[in-house]
Every structure is written in structure tokens, then in C-alpha cells.
Amino acid sequence: MKTLINLYNQIGAGPKNISLNLIHGLAKSVLSSDIYIIIPDHAEYSTLESSNPKLHLLKYPRKQYTLSKVWFRLYLELWLIPRLMHRYAVKQLLAFGNFLFTPGNFNKLVLCHHPYLYDNALLSKLTLPSQITEYLKRVAFGLTLWNVRHLVVQSDYVESQLRATWKLPKAMQLHVIPNPISNSFQKADLNDILSLIEQRSQRYQKTVKILYVSRFYPHKNHQFLISLSSALKNQAIAHEIQVTVDPTIESAQSFLQDVSSKGLPIKNLGERDQKEIADIYQQSDLFIFPSNAETFGNPMIEAMCYGLPLVLPDLGYARAIASSAGNYYYPDDAVSCATLIKSLLCQSGLYKQRSIDSYGTFSQFQNVEDWIMLYLQTLQQNHQES
Numbered sequence: 001m002k003t004l005i006n007l008y009n010q011i012g013a014g015p016k017n018i019s020l021n022l023i024h025g026l027a028k029s030v031l032s033s034d035i036y037i038i039i040p041d042h043a044e045y046s047t048l049e050s051s052n053p054k055l056h057l058l059k060y061p062r063k064q065y066t067l068s069k070v071w072f073r074l075y076l077e078l079w080l081i082p083r084l085m086h087r088y089a090v091k092q093l094l095a096f097g098n099f100l101f102t103p104g105n106f107n108k109l110v111l112c113h114h115p116y117l118y119d120n121a122l123l124s125k126l127t128l129p130s131q132i133t134e135y136l137k138r139v140a141f142g143l144t145l146w147n148v149r150h151l152v153v154q155s156d157y158v159e160s161q162l163r164a165t166w167k168l169p170k171a172m173q174l175h176v177i178p179n180p181i182s183n184s185f186q187k188a189d190l191n192d193i194l195s196l197i198e199q200r201s202q203r204y205q206k207t208v209k210i211l212y213v214s215r216f217y218p219h220k221n222h223q224f225l226i227s228l229s230s231a232l233k234n235q236a237i238a239h240e241i242q243v244t245v246d247p248t249i250e251s252a253q254s255f256l257q258d259v260s261s262k263g264l265p266i267k268n269l270g271e272r273d274q275k276e277i278a279d280i281y282q283q284s285d286l287f288i289f290p291s292n293a294e295t296f297g298n299p300m301i302e303a304m305c306y307g308l309p310l311v312l313p314d315l316g317y318a319r320a321i322a323s324s325a326g327n328y329y330y331p332d333d334a335v336s337c338a339t340l341i342k343s344l345l346c347q348s349g350l351y352k353q354r355s356i357d358s359y360g361t362f363s364q365f366q367n368v369e370d371w372i373m374l375y376l377q378t379l380q381q382n383h384q385e386s
Contacts, residue, residue: 002090003260003379005037008060008076013215014298015113019096019273020044021182022375025368027052029208036088038076058084074214077101099140100148107382108377109175109375110144111152115219115293115317117141118158118165122219123295130218145172150382152177152375154296157320175378178321179296184274185305187362193307196282197355201348204285206344207238209310211284213277213299214291216245217253223255224290227334229264235338241266242284256309281306286341289318292331297321307359309344309351311337325361327354334385 010019019039026035031054039045040060050057060076063069081102085093092107093100098117100110116123116134123134145166151177153159159174168174181187188196203209214220225241232239245252245268258382259266269280281287287303287310294317303310304325312318313331327344331339365372 001086001092001380002034003014003036003092003094003376004081004084004088004090006093006095006097006100008038008040008080009073011040011042011062012217013271015096016044017182017298021055021180021368022096022372023048023055024183025372026055029369029372031055034085034088036090038081038084061084074101078103081228092382094375094379096332098137099144101140101143103147103223107150107379108148109379109382111151111154112141112158112162113154113295115174115295118162119166119293125292126218138309142166149173150175150378152378154178155317155320157296157316161316172294173382177371177374177378178375179298179301179367181301181305182298183243183368185278185302185307190359193359195354197307197352200285200355202353204345204351207240208286208341209284210239210241210286210311210341211280211303212241212243212288212290212384213280213302214244214289214332215271216249216255218251218253219292221290221292221332222252223258224334225265225266225288226255226258226262228288228290228337229333231338232341234343237342239265239340241278242269243267246271257267269314273359277302278306281308284308286344287312288312288337290332291317293317294321299366301362304358304362304365307355309354310358311341311344323361325354325357 007019010016023037027050034054036058038058040062040381041059048057063072072311076100082104083103093102094109096111098112098114100108117138119207123131126134150173155178156176159176188315216222222243243266247256256268281303287308289297289300289312297317300310300321310322310326312322312326312328314328315331318326327340329340342352
């Protein structure tokens, strides 16, 4: 059955990578029906071309100003998408962007991947202007819930949070589809991982390289790394913390300036493409992910792919993904985190075992091809049940 997929607003680093995985995976698939994908004519999307005769990329200009973004989004949802559905005789619509206002009696599926839509504690920590923005998004999400009967979430944890916050009726079906590992990350065999772990065990005795892969947003909690670096220094642990922050993001500049003024060993690598990030994982010794909230957290499974021990806050989203492979500290407690890191580094046997545990847990996550098949099967199942 023909499908239309709306990826127009998937601009952030994480959503963009997932969307590109979807497009590249579909391009290599043998498709039984036509698939039309709406994308912005922006960044990596602008150079995409489909070599698959049944995959059609529909590019639309990216608006620059808030008002024009709002108006174009309404135009896209309320006028353009219905016209496209009619023109191409499409019967099912998949939206990756949390919201779907498009009217019509057809099969609709929406991916919810914005933690502020359900995490009240996280929302309460924002400044008043940011809270107003997020409350407006909740209004939009409420309209989406009125318009659709099927949502996709990326973990059981998010499903439970979403149902509790919105008091969703049983008629609202939530499908749990975890994110895949990008094909840019090639899983090594166990012997290669053991060799990599041995190299790390020798290297971190001089200076431990701690990696945090994430774009800069308030809930990503980069500021915690400043306290952590000081706590590691107090425990005489020579270290370098690497981050992947775009320095042109206005809200990131105060963090980077703070790091510079304090002379901390926190190195900004800048945003990198996934192939470069794959090499950076292999050159690191520990992976940290201090984010306050996530709907998934792809960097955690990317780190598992290379057997990096995971240092994580003891929060629901982290345990949902890492499970027993995670090494947990009290959230926002830099001393607790530094003590945990020291215990991993000072016990060679423990470091190696937790590296192996990380690598072993990675096997439960899907590749891109299986992930795409699961989405298509979910759409087909929803159509049959409607």
C-alpha cells in the first residue's frame, strides 16, 4: 500500500540521523508499493536523490523565521499533505515529528520523541519563556491525540510515562519500536573488541578519555561535565572529557566559555558526521550520558557497539536502554559519578568485564533494515485493524 512519510521538521541532530537512516534504508529496499517522503531542502537532505523507482523524495524549502515556520507547518499539514494524499492515491501517513493535524479518514501513525511532552519534572525546570513554548507544543500534541489512534514510542519507559501524563485511553495504541543502530557503525567481532578493550586498559592508565556525544539542548545537561571534571581532579584522575557541541548554538556558548575560563580538560570536537563519530568511539575509554531526559538516546547503543563502559544517571530512560550494562550514579551528583569512574578504572578486571557486558547488550538492538520492516508492518497491521 502506498505510504506518505513526513520528515519535514526533523532537523535536530538525533531526529535527522534517524530520518536519514530511514531514507537510506528504504532506498536499498525492495519496495512493493510507492513511498513518498517529505523532507526539507536543507543541510544533508538537500543533496539526497533516490535511485529506487518506488521511493520519491519531495523537497520543500526550510523557513527561517518563527512566524513563517508556523504558517508553513499549518499549510503543510492542512493543505499540502491532503493534496498529496489525493494526487498519489495514498492511504497511510507516517509522521516522525510528534504532531499530526492532517484531516482525513486514512491510516495515521505518529512517532513521539520529545520528552517535554510527557516529563512534567523536566518541564518545570525550564525558564518561563521556554515553558510557554513547551505548553504550546503540548496543545499541539493534544490535537494530535484527538486526530490519531496510533503512536510510536521508542521504549517501554516512554510508553508508561506518556500514558500516565496524558491519561491515554486503551483505544489509543502505543507501539514500542526502539531506534536502530546506524549502518555507519559496524559491529566488530568479539576478538576485535577484546583487543580494543586491552588497548584501552593500557591507555587510560595515563589519561582517561571520557566521551559525551550529544547536541546541545538544556536537558542534555552539559553543565554537569564542569562539576564532574572538578570532582575527577579532586580524586587525582587525569582525564579528558570530549563533547560534540556546535559552537554556533547561542545557548552553548556560555558553557564553552565557562570551560575555557576555568581551564578544564573538556575538549569540544564539534558536531561530526556518523562515520567520524564511529572512529571517535573507538578512541575513547568511557562513555558518559548525563542527560536529564531522553525518549531513547542513540549514542548509548552506539557506545555499546564498541564495548565502551556506560556511565549513566540512575534515571528511567537510561535503565530502559542500557539495563544491566549500565553503570549508574546518582543524577547530578558529580562526586558520585567521579567515584564510580574511579572504581571502573582502578579495577582492571572490572573495567574489562563491564566493557564486555556493554558489547553483549548491544546485540538486542535492531539494524536499520529490520527497524524499517517493523514500521511498515505496524502500518500494515493498523490498516487491517481499522
